Amino acid sequence: MEGLLSGSAGAEAVLAEIRALREADLPTHGGTLFAYVYDPAVPGLDDLTSAAHALAAHVNGLDPTAFPSLLTMENALVGAAARLLGGTVEGGPGDTAGSVTSGGTESLILAVKAARDARPEVERPRLVMPASAHAAFAKAGHYLGVALDIVPVDPAALTPEPEAMIAAMGPNTVLAVVSAPSYAHGVVDPVAPVAAAASARGIRCHVDACFGGWVLPYLRRLGRDVPAFDLSVPGVTSISVDLHKYAYAPKGVSVLLHRNAALRMPQYFGWADWPGYTMVNPVISSTRSGGPIAAAYAALRYLGDDGYLALARTTAAAVDGLAAIVAAQDGLRLLADPASTVVVFTSDDPELDVFVLADELAARGWHTQPQMTHGGIPASIHLSVAAAVAPRVGDFAGVLADAVAAARAAGPATVPTEVAAMAASLPPEALTTEMVAGLAQGLGLGGDDPHPRMAPVNAILNLAPPALRERLLIEFLSLLQRSS
């Protein structure tokens, strides 16, 4: 047999192989990767969470009566999230109820499922969300047959008008969604008026605090202006917070809270009509590893309230430092008030292309996240900031100035006329695998260099309407995902 099953290997050799593969990855630690990872740079935390993960990796969350350790840890995580996010934990039936899920997307899908299944009389359920809401709501709508009513966000405020959210609520609306904060811009939506209006109409209201739910309460304690966004706000029926973001747990863990157990009930799925065990699941997966749950439990115990407060202080200082550096840079403009842990900026100089700038930063070891033009909001560079950045903020000033100079010298990325015409007009269904393979090859994607310059690619994607961009990237991902 060839490939992975070609013959057994010693443990050291196997680990050496994986270490070698990992060398191509972006750096998860060290404060120079501003998306995907959240590094608090706390000594001992990684070792502890890895050990905790290993202790529970083979434990199966499928049946908490078989593995009560997981139930205890899950309940503790839900309780911690409830205490942090305005819930109640007094042992009563009206208390906050929740579940541990595998991540933000799963939490959001389940919030939508619970809202949909609570209203079985609505034949064509819909949800109201701002254009800035996370893409996972679109995924939830797609999976669950819930249509989206998308409310535009003001290009300056980057939040929706509450009146527009309220006007979009109709008889088939089962859920209204707001973010605290949004991922793309780190701004908190008008939670209170939307939740109040939803409640008055018998509509559930979910607050997506997946990104910043664990850090906003601490930022408020540090004196930052954080509006009420959690279960303390009347009308909020559920809220999600990812522990693998600002609770600094390893990947695979989020919490979905409902105001009470009755609201959580339609989230469950049960099936007894087959010859095997009766399957009763609170979340999408049935078999679930205890690893991420134990690791998150360990992170919370190790860092504690004081630890999170201290990390929030360090992170806020890093955000302020980065924002000041960006604001001082000629040609760049902060797109949003850096009130949470996102620094997002655009370019006002036609000679300074943000996609080229992102490449120049990457060439200097600083990995940011380019964001496309959308709904009147210009293309931008996103930085999700965590505490590990703090000691590197001083370096960023020089690096940014240098990268800006190089990006200006290089000039904006250009798109060949015929490709631009195609990007602007090709119907997504006309795109073929061969066309994408040819384009990818021409752009140097999927070759030996795992991190090629992306500005020419981003320039094309930025011209493509969202539906074509989705198709292009799905085809490209499918090309990458081939058996080996």
Ligand SMILES: Cc1ncc(COP(=O)(O)O)c(C=O)c1O
């Ligand atoms: C606001 C928000 N919601 C949901 C998600 C989805 O989380 P995940 O990637 O864990 O599925 C994210 C991820 O960045 C997010 O920022």
